Amino acid sequence: MTPYAHQAEQSVLGALLLDNAAADRLGELKARHFYREEHRSIFVETLALISKGVPADVISVWDRLQARGTVSGGELLPYLNQLAQNTPSAANVEHYAGIVLDKALLRGLLHVTGKAEDLARNPKGQSADQVLDEVLSMVSTLAERRARQEPKSINELLVDLVEAVSRRAESGDxxxxxxxxxxxxxxxxxxxxxxxxxxxxxxxxxxxxxxxxxxxxxxxxxxxxxxxxxxxxxxxxxxxxxxxxxxxxxxxxxxxxxxxxxxxxxxxxxxxxxxxxxxxxxxxxxxxxxxxxxxxxxxxxxxxxxxxxxxxxxxxxxxxxxxxxxxxxxxxxxxxxxxxxxxxxxxxxxxxxxxxxxxxxxxxxxxxxxxxxxxxxxxxxxxxxxxxxxxxxxxxxxxxxxxxxxxxxxxxxxxxxxxxxxxxxxxxxxWDGPIPSTAPQKGSWRGGYE
The missing domain is CATH 3.40.50.300 (P-loop containing nucleotide triphosphate hydrolases)
Incomplete structure (x- = not known):
C-alpha cells in the first residue's frame, strides 16, 4: 500500500484556510509532498494568494482554481468548505505538515528502491560499484530534500564561530x-x-x-x-x-x-x-x-x-x-x-x-x-x-x-x-632572490579583501 496520510493532507489545507498565518509554520512542506493531485493544486493556489497578501479563504481559493481550471468537477466548493469545517484549529498545522512530509519521504524511498532493483536487474553496462554509487546518489538527494534548514540568529552563529576558533586554538588549524x-x-x-x-x-x-x-x-x-x-x-x-x-x-x-x-x-x-x-x-x-x-x-x-x-x-x-x-x-x-x-x-x-x-x-x-x-x-x-x-x-x-x-x-x-x-x-x-626587474616587484600588486 502506498504511504499516504489523507487526513493529514486535509488538515494542512484546512488549517491554511482557517488561518493564513499558519503558512509560516509549514517547515519544508512543498506541493510535491502531497499525494493527491487536487491537494497539490489547492496548496499551490492557497500559498500564492497568501504570498501576495491577499486573504486566502474558501471563496478566493475556489475562484482561483476555477479560473485556472486546475481542478475540475462541481464538488470543488463543497470540498473546500469541508476542509475548513472539519479542521478544528490551525494550532497543530506543524504536526500535520510533518506527517505529510514523512509519508512523502517513504514514497520517495519506495521509488528509489524500485529504481535500485531495476538497475540491479538491468545495469546497462555499468559495474556493480557504479550501480551502487548511483543508488547512493539517489538516497543522498532524497535525504537532502528532506533535511530542514532554518535561518539562524547571529547569536547562534557567533557561538558556532567562537567554538570553531577555540577548537583551532587547541588542536591546530x-x-x-x-x-x-x-x-x-x-x-x-x-x-x-x-x-x-x-x-x-x-x-x-x-x-x-x-x-x-x-x-x-x-x-x-x-x-x-x-x-x-x-x-x-x-x-x-x-x-x-x-x-x-x-x-x-x-x-x-x-x-x-x-x-x-x-x-x-x-x-x-x-x-x-x-x-x-x-x-x-x-x-x-x-x-x-x-x-x-x-x-x-x-x-x-x-x-x-x-x-x-x-x-x-x-x-x-x-x-x-x-x-x-x-x-x-x-x-x-x-x-x-x-x-x-x-x-x-x-x-x-x-x-x-x-x-x-x-x-x-x-x-x-x-x-x-x-x-x-x-x-x-x-x-x-x-x-x-x-x-x-x-x-x-x-x-x-x-x-x-x-x-x-x-x-x-x-x-x-x-x-x-x-x-x-x-x-x-x-x-x-x-623564490629567495631579488625579484627580476622585468617583473613587478613583490607586493607591488596587493589587493584588499573581497
Whole structure:
C-alpha cells in the first residue's frame, strides 16, 4: 500500500484556510509532498494568494482554481468548505505538515528502491560499484530534500564561530597545507573543505606541475585523488617520482644504466617517499561530471578523501547547455557542489585565453579565464600561474621565475606570490632572490579583501 496520510493532507489545507498565518509554520512542506493531485493544486493556489497578501479563504481559493481550471468537477466548493469545517484549529498545522512530509519521504524511498532493483536487474553496462554509487546518489538527494534548514540568529552563529576558533586554538588549524609556505600564508593556512580552488594559466606555464606538487604535499597527511584527463597515470607517476626523488624527468624517462648508482639511488629514495603518500590517479579521458562524482564517492567510501584535483575543466564532457561556455559553467557549479557534498577541497585547472599575450607585460587577469565567466563566480579561490621566461627565454634574470597571482579569494586578501620553478623535476619552491626587474616587484600588486 502506498504511504499516504489523507487526513493529514486535509488538515494542512484546512488549517491554511482557517488561518493564513499558519503558512509560516509549514517547515519544508512543498506541493510535491502531497499525494493527491487536487491537494497539490489547492496548496499551490492557497500559498500564492497568501504570498501576495491577499486573504486566502474558501471563496478566493475556489475562484482561483476555477479560473485556472486546475481542478475540475462541481464538488470543488463543497470540498473546500469541508476542509475548513472539519479542521478544528490551525494550532497543530506543524504536526500535520510533518506527517505529510514523512509519508512523502517513504514514497520517495519506495521509488528509489524500485529504481535500485531495476538497475540491479538491468545495469546497462555499468559495474556493480557504479550501480551502487548511483543508488547512493539517489538516497543522498532524497535525504537532502528532506533535511530542514532554518535561518539562524547571529547569536547562534557567533557561538558556532567562537567554538570553531577555540577548537583551532587547541588542536591546530584544519586547513590542508600546500607545502608552499607563502601560498599557505596567502590562503589563511592552505586549502579548506568545501572550497572550489582554480589554478589557471596559459599552456606550458606549469599549472599541472603546481597542482601535482601541491597534491603530493597534501597527500602526506590527507587523501588525494587526481582526475587526469590530459596525461596518463604513468606520466603523472613519472612526474611524481622525478619530483620526490629529485631526479630530472628527462633522465627518468631515458635509459639508466645498471652502473648509474646515483640515478637508481634517487629512484629508490623517490619510491620510498611516494609509498608513504595517499595519492591516487584516475586517467579516464573526457569524464563527465556524473562519472567523476561517482568515482569520487566510491574512493571516499573505500579510502577516505580530502582533496580532488581535476586536470582540467576544458576536457570534461557532457555538461548542460549547447554552448561551450554554458557547459563549462555547469562543470564549475557541479564541482563546487561536489566539494560541499563530500566535504573536500576541489582543485580544478583551467585554461586562459590569448588576451594576456596582447598586453605589454603579458600578465594574466581574471577576465582571461577561457570559455566561461561562471568559473570566476563559482570559485572560492582563483590563482593564475604565470612565468615571464616563457616570453623572454634568453633573459637570464627570469630563469626559473614564476608567479602565482591570487586574483580571487572569498575569505582572504589578494596578491602575488613569487616562486621558483624547477622544470627538470616539475617542482615549485620559494623564490629567495631579488625579484627580476622585468617583473613587478613583490607586493607591488596587493589587493584588499573581497
Amino acid at each position: 584544519n586547513a590542508m597545507a600546500t607545502g608552499i609556505s607563502s601560498l599557505d600564508e596567502m590562503l589563511n593556512g592552505g586549502f579548506r573543505r568545501g572550497q572550489l580552488v582554480i589554478f589557471a594559466g596559459r599552456p606550458s606555464m606549469g599549472k599541472t606541475a603546481l597542482a601535482v606538487d601541491v597534491g603530493l604535499s597534501i597527500a602526506e597527511k590527507h587523501s588525494v585523488l587526481l582526475f587526469s584527463m590530459e596525461m596518463t597515470a604513468q606520466e603523472i607517476t613519472a612526474r611524481a617520482l622525478s619530483s620526490r626523488g629529485s631526479l630530472p624527468l628527462s633522465r627518468l624517462l631515458g635509459r639508466i644504466g645498471d652502473t648509474d648508482s646515483q640515478s637508481w639511488g634517487a629512484i629508490t629514495h623517490g619510491c620510498s617517499r611516494l609509498n608513504e603518500l595517499r595519492f591516487a590517479v584516475d586517467d579516464t579521458a573526457a569524464s563527465t561530471l556524473r562519472e567523476l562524482r561517482m568515482r569520487a564517492n566510491t574512493w571516499k567510501r573505500r579510502h577516505g578523501l580530502d582533496l580532488i584535483i581535476v586536470d582540467y575543466l576544458g576536457l570534461m564532457t557532457g555538461g548542460d547547455g549547447e554552448k561551450r561556455h554554458e557547459q563549462i559553467g555547469s562543470y564549475s557549479r557541479g564541482l563546487k557542489a561536489l566539494a560541499k557534498e563530500l566535504d573536500v577541497t576541489v582543485l580544478a585547472l583551467a585554461q586562459l585565453n590569448r588576451k594576456s599575450e596582447e598586453r605589454a607585460d603579458r600578465r594574466p587577469q581574471l577576465s582571461d579565464l577561457r570559455d566561461s565567466g561562471e568559473i570566476e563566480q563559482d570559485a572560492d579561490v582563483v590563482a593564475l600561474v604565470h612565468r615571464s621566461e616563457m616570453y623572454e627565454p634568453s633573459n637570464e634574470t627570469l630563469r626559473g621565475f614564476a608567479e602565482v597571482l591570487v586574483r580571487k579569494q572569498r575569505n582572504g586578501c589578494l596578491g602575488d606570490i613569487p616562486l621558483r620553478f624547477m622544470g627538470a623535476t616539475s617542482q615549485f619552491e620559494e
